[in-house]
Amino acid sequence: MLIKKPDSIKSSEITSHSDYLRRRDFLKKGLYAFAGLGLSGIAEALVKAPGKNPAIANLADAGFSVDEDLTPYDLVTSYNNYYEFGTGKSDPVENSQAFESRPWHVVVEGECEEPGEIDIEDILSGITQEERIYRLRCVEAWSMVVPWVGFPLATLLKRFKPTARAKYVAFETLHDAERMPGQKRAVLDWPYREGLRIDEAMHPLTILATGLYGELLPNQSGAPLRLVSPWKYGFKSIKGIVRIRFTEEQPQATWNMNNPREYGFYSNVNPRVEHPRWSQKYHRVIGGGIFSSKVKTEMFNGYADEVASLYTGMDLRKHF
Ligand SMILES: Nc1nc2c(c(=O)[nH]1)N[C@H]1C(S)=C(S)[C@@H](COP(=O)(O)O)O[C@H]1N2
Ligand SMILES: [Mo]
Secondary structure (H helix, E strand, C coil): CCCCCCCCCCHHHCCCHHHHHHHHHHHCCCHHHHCCCCECHHHHHHHHCCCCCHHHHHHHHCCCCCCCCCCCHHHHCCCCCCHHHCCCCCHHHHHCCCCCCCCCEEEEEECECCCEEEEHHHHHHHCCEEEEEEEEEECCCEEEEEEEEEEEHHHHHHHCCECCCCCEEEEEECCCCCCCHHHHCCCCCCCCEEEEEHHHHHCCCCEEEEEECCEECCHHHCCCCEEECCCECHHHCCCCEEEEEEECCCCCCHHHHHCCCCCCCCCECCCCCCECCECCCEEEECCCCHHHCCEECCHHHHCHHHHHHHHCCCCCCCCC
8 A cells, every 4th residue: 555645725625523513413314314213312412412421421431422523524435545446545525426336235244154145225224323523544644534423334234143163254345346436447356355263252342334424424435334443454344345255264365365464364453563564653634734744643532442352462563
């Protein structure tokens, strides 16, 4: 992966937090409401009483929210990695506008008692959507803070009744070069694939995102459904998911297959394990201004309290 500087940002493009809170109030009548949905009670509590609300303290305790500046909406949705639409940071927003994310089905198969298919509309209307404000740390050493809308991956997985042999969960992005023009070039071995260990997949921090900033996901962000696993490098957060498979063996993962020396299967954010071509000790906060251009990277991206126990006894230099 290449490291590029973000394009300079005009102040008019910056969405302030208060703008967002207003927008979030609006979202109850907006797209999600239009789809017959509402946010969970917790998210509503956030909207009604930002600041000193015990519900918010609980969210922070669980790692579901961080008290850090949100990355402006325009940056979250214009500085992207989505090689199916090109390898440049502004390619996804430019090349994905015609992409149609409806109709959309997700096949769930493998080591489970009730394999099947689920329609995106059933995912949106049949599961309570929540807000999660997470850090996103790319392996290229930049980061954002994104207010996602989504639901715990575990909620969906449990419906398909994984068996005792389900040790991992594999994910695949749509493979259709007519709809995803970046797939006409063999820059990666398509379809994009990722995987998690089953306990990572079932962890409450792991979500499937259906939206951000209170709106349905834009195409460049992985519409209609993408994984978010905030303690891992961003490339684990696979976009445009069409297939989920329970497996007994560790599944293939695109960047790991592409260059196993540089990209491990686990890819937990770890400032002590350097990428062969750069340090992971610091990163740039996208949109954070010149003074915050270098920020210390925390173990597990700051989510150690929540996830460190998943890796007890594992050598994280070996299983990077
Ligand atoms: N299918 C697919 N998913 C993907 C990628 C990709 O190229 N294809 N890029 C990954 C990388 S490297 C990162 S950092 C995040 C970026 O998410 P964002 O563009 O929403 O910030 O998406 C991940 N998911
Ligand atoms: Mo990334």
